[in-house]
Amino acid sequence: MKKVLIIYHSQTGNTEAMAKAVAEGALAAGATVEMKRAVEADDKDLLNCDVVAFGTPNYFSYMAGMVKDFFDRAWPTVREKMANKSYVAFGSYGGGGMPAIETVEKICDNMGMKRLYDSIGVQRQPTPENLKACEELGKKIAGL
Ligand SMILES: Cc1cc2nc3c(=O)[nH]c(=O)nc-3n(C[C@H](O)[C@H](O)[C@H](O)COP(=O)(O)O)c2cc1C
Numbered sequence: 270m271k272k273v274l275i276i277y278h279s280q281t282g283n284t285e286a287m288a289k290a291v292a293e294g295a296l297a298a299g300a301t302v303e304m305k306r307a308v309e310a311d312d313k314d315l316l317n318c319d320v321v322a323f324g325t326p327n328y329f330s331y332m333a334g335m336v337k338d339f340f341d342r343a344w345p346t347v348r349e350k351m352a353n354k355s356y357v358a359f360g361s362y363g364g365g366g367m368p369a370i371e372t373v374e375k376i377c378d379n380m381g382m383k384r385l386y387d388s389i390g391v392q393r394q395p396t397p398e399n400l401k402a403c404e405e406l407g408k409k410i411a412g413l
Pocket residue numbers: 278279280281282283284285325326327328329330331361362363364365366392393394
């Protein structure tokens with residue numbers, strides 16, 4: 270059984286709705302799912318999972334500060350140990366596209382993590398179709 274970790278930040282609930290949909294999909298596919306706000310997550314969470322789904326809103330064309338803070342805290346101990354881990358990324362933006370998600374991808378790619386599927390970025394509040402896509406993503410990452 271795959272251990273799926275979902276780490277996210279969300280101030281107004283848009284990215285959180287996506288995170289919940291990813292979690293529902295992964296659970297439905299039989300994975301063990303842990304969903305944590307970035308502020309509550311640490312290096313041990315990363316080391317103890319098989320797949321990570323990172324969720325961040327676009328704040329000032331960058332990942333949310335809380336997600337950056339998570340990487341700042343975890344990176345020193347995990348950076349040499351992530352090459353066997355897989356990840357996906359998702360998040361919401363206001364109008365400026367997906368640069369925030371790209372900043373997450375850059376850190377994960379630099380640690381040698383394997384990006385499994387294209388990241389999902391949605392504008393503001395996710396539609397039912399967006400949430401369905403997140404659920405599908407959760408199912409796919411659980412079935413690896
Ligand atoms: C502090 C702050 C900065 C933001 N900066 C951007 C930005 O640079 N580009 C953009 O497209 N949206 C920006 N937004 C809009 C958010 O990305 C958008 O409202 C998103 O849906 C919020 O997701 P959340 O509900 O998960 O927090 C910003 C919002 C906040 C609160």
